[in-house]
Amino acid sequence: MSDEPSEPIASLKKVKHIILILSGKGGVGKSSVTTQTALTLCNVGYRVGVLDIDLTGPSLPRMFGLEEQSIFQSTEGWIPVPVETNGAGSLSVISLGFLLNDRSNSVVWRGPKKTAMIKQFMVDVQWGELDYLLIDTPPGTSDEHISIAEQLRWSNPDGAIIVTTPQNVAVADVKKEINFCRKVNFNIIGVVENMSGFICPHCSDCTNIFSSGGGKELAKAYEIPYLGNIPIDPMFVEMIENQSSNQITLVEAYKKLSISSNFQQIIQKVLDKKLEPRC
């Protein structure tokens, strides 16, 4: 197709690593995993950018407490919305959510418009120098996914983190996503199993609400790395929902949660791979 770039994307020239967060299934926690990956990397001191290409259901503005914000336009292009990190790395976000006037407005777009929007995100956003760009995606293997694959064709992304929940119904959809990655030549960095068990706050017993082990089996069957599992932690949802009243930054608040240590191990596995920087 003629609209595809024929060279690496200029706006991503100074981005060292590009990681996509994918899952065939909806509601497994792609945006949660994206948020936690960003916060964890910030804690290490990296400069992180987050791009939300879920156009009809953007969750990241709420995740980062940026719902009222909007994107500024400079002469060079769009400036990502910064998140206050109090010196721990840096964090900025781009999402279609910032371009909507009202949070309840629906974006009822067919494919070609979504494709054009993603292209615009690629061309117009001035990310500047970043260590990591995380791309959060909608569920499925359709317009958004084909478009981002086409756009990144020459830009050499590091690969994808695949998110699943443990039950078969979710794993079945995630298998389709893995096959998609193989077809478009996205390297798979590994699988994260989210919502794996819930620890009862009353008796500390762990219940596997969505069964368990699906992610590990999936990784084994497809011979891809298993990065680890994250239990359901209502404290995380609470932190997201109450962040406006918090006195500390999201990065600091997250550090205090018990799941942040789980997540740190997952990110450590990614860092240990020493993926070749793009620049």
Next chain:
Amino acid sequence: MAASSVVEEQTTKDDLILPPDYELQAPEPEHCPGPESEGAGKSDACNGCANKDICESLPKGPDPDIPLIIENLSQIQHKILVLSGKGGVGKSTFSAMLSWALSADENLQVGAMDLDICGPSLPRMLGCNKEVVHESNTGLTPVYVADNLATMSIQYLLPEDDSAIVWRGSKKNQLIKKFLKDVDWDYLDFLIVDTPPGTSDEHISINKFMKESGIDGALVVTTPQEVALLDVRKEIDFCRKAGINVLGLVENMSGFVCPSCKGESQIFRPTTGGGKAFCKELNIPFLGSVPLDPRIGKCCDSGESFLDLYPDSPATDAILDVVEALRDTIEGK
């Protein structure tokens, strides 16, 4: 393999399932009026577009397939869409439950159609994901889970269980049309349509293609936390814009009772009041909340009816209450 060649390869493979009506030479430009629209080939955006000639030559005016769809769906009494802007809130689970619950009455004929093309879950939940559908000259015969429960999904048309459907919207629209036009449902009391998350091609198309056949309305599924409600808000906005009647909202995964200590916790905490407050604010009927029961997920994985296996679970009661409230809304009018 590079992205574009994948898309091309996929196109040729798909042709076995579905011949394309037309082939565009280039991606549609930003302000494309749509190849099937009245203004195709004539708008400002069309000047200089490589597709101009193709679009201009496409048939215009009312879609000739709509009368065929109306004819094919004419023996279906009630058509219900199961919607949610958010993924993973339980649209397919609830569609499956609704199908099981309605078909428990032997006098009712029930159909369940899966519009989630990239992530079909309904067949697995109904225990028929290994079934294969072949096309005959009378159309597509649905898969029967029980004598009075028929289903259709793209899953039945896939060469392998885990084949990825890497389709852009226009291709999905054609399949949806085919499902509406060519599936031989015969007489049905209820057709339940399970949808993918979002407000995009599948949603626009199902509404466009089915509107004149009469859609009773939409059952909207959510979970209690604000991040989910935020997306569901958009879906309701979509329903209003598209003129789809909202039959009501059901809140899924609300509350969890620990099997060890019977203590209750809110896993997806309703910090903004959950589904109930949301319904009040938007003035739509609240049909009830269904608590989390780990056995629901297990039953969905194994394709068994949770309602039959665990009639004593509080979740079963809650689901049956919602189904009853829904039937009252539909049949009462």
